[in-house]
Amino acid sequence: MSVLSTPAGIARAAVLDLSAPRARLRRERLFQAVLLGATLIALVVMLSLLFDVLGDGAGRIRTEFFTNYTSRRAEDTGIRTGLTGSLSLMVLVAGMTFPIGVGAGIYLEVFAPDNRFTRFMQVNIANLAGVPSVVYGLLAAAMFVYILNFGRTLISGALALTLLILPVIIVASREAIRAVPPSIFNGALALGATPWQATRKQVLPVAMPGVLTGTILALSRAVGETAPILVAGAVFSRRADNAPWDILEAFGALPVQVYDFIKRPQAEFQIEAAAAGIIVMLAVLLTMNSGAIILRNRYARKR
Numbered sequence: 001m002s003v004l005s006t007p008a009g010i011a012r013a014a015v016l017d018l019s020a021p022r023a024r025l026r027r028e029r030l031f032q033a034v035l036l037g038a039t040l041i042a043l044v045v046m047l048s049l050l051f052d053v054l055g056d057g058a059g060r061i062r063t064e065f066f067t068n069y070t071s072r073r074a075e076d077t078g079i080r081t082g083l084t085g086s087l088s089l090m091v092l093v094a095g096m097t098f099p100i101g102v103g104a105g106i107y108l109e110v111f112a113p114d115n116r117f118t119r120f121m122q123v124n125i126a127n128l129a130g131v132p133s134v135v136y137g138l139l140a141a142a143m144f145v146y147i148l149n150f151g152r153t154l155i156s157g158a159l160a161l162t163l164l165i166l167p168v169i170i171v172a173s174r175e176a177i178r179a180v181p182p183s184i185f186n187g188a189l190a191l192g193a194t195p196w197q198a199t200r201k202q203v204l205p206v207a208m209p210g211v212l213t214g215t216i217l218a219l220s221r222a223v224g225e226t227a228p229i230l231v232a233g234a235v236f237s238r239r240a241d242n243a244p245w246d247i248l249e250a251f252g253a254l255p256v257q258v259y260d261f262i263k264r265p266q267a268e269f270q271i272e273a274a275a276a277g278i279i280v281m282l283a284v285l286l287t288m289n290s291g292a293i294i295l296r297n298r299y300a301r302k303r
Contacts, residue, residue, distance in 0.1 A: 057275025074268030082257030092158035105173025128167040137231030152233020165218040172214020176207040209296040216292035226255040
């Protein structure tokens with residue numbers, strides 16, 4: 001007779017069956033506690049840095065700080081060059097990356113044939129999303145500044161940031177389109193729509209919240225990048241008053257402006273002006289991320 005068939009064996013098996021879920025529950029709770037602890041540590045560090053920056057730079061947030069150009073006097077310096085340069089860069093980068101990135105995502109996910117070349121492109125696009133930003137700056141400097149002879153201008157900086165975030169937008173667009181139920185696309189085809197009509201009228205509106213979220217988060221990354229635009233020619237010089245907006249003019253950016261403040265020997269630049277510039281950058285990032293959430297929720301309600 002088997003040991004498990006005896007009353008003692010049956011009781012031992014029942015105890016083992018009850019102890020296994022309890023052990024798994026303890027391990028799950030321990031893992032949750034570790035994740036909670038890591039989250040709390042990151043939150044405490046972030047809040048401490050934020051309060052430190054606010055304490056150093058909040059007193060410099062005045063109208064003159066936004067309207068003045070860089071000055072040798074810490075009390076008169078401003079971020080007008082960096083602020084207008086960053087806003088100009090974001091307009092140009094968004095205008096180039098959104099149609100190209102979404103179009104590439106639609107092609108690769110819907111229309112591209114499943115062959116070796118397509119899979120090769122998909123793997124390389126995913127790898128390009130992890131390339132260090134300074135590499136894109138060097139590529140942009142070689143291609144746009146010297147070979148195409150754009151010079152160290154606004155368009156060169158915008159193209160450098162476009163190269164940087166374009167793979168991210170393509171990947172985000174593909175994932176958003178892939179998340180749409182196939183029945184929507186197939187139902188449109190069954191009713192007589194062409195693949196492009198089904199994609200444009202049915203699939204893309206459903207995927208648009210994810211596409212917009214990925215795009216604005218990628219643009220938020222581009223706002224804080226320094227290496228690509230610094231290599232591509234961002235400068236600290238002031239722009240002439242009342243000069244017309246020109247994509248072939250010299251440009252600055254908020255990260256470069258903060259970098260310039262930190263390099264200066266005066267403590268007023270290193271602490272107060274730099275902290276105030278960081279606060280403005282955080283405000284811009286918060287505004288862009290809030291816009292992503294609002295657009296996503298609006299499209300979700302419409303659908």
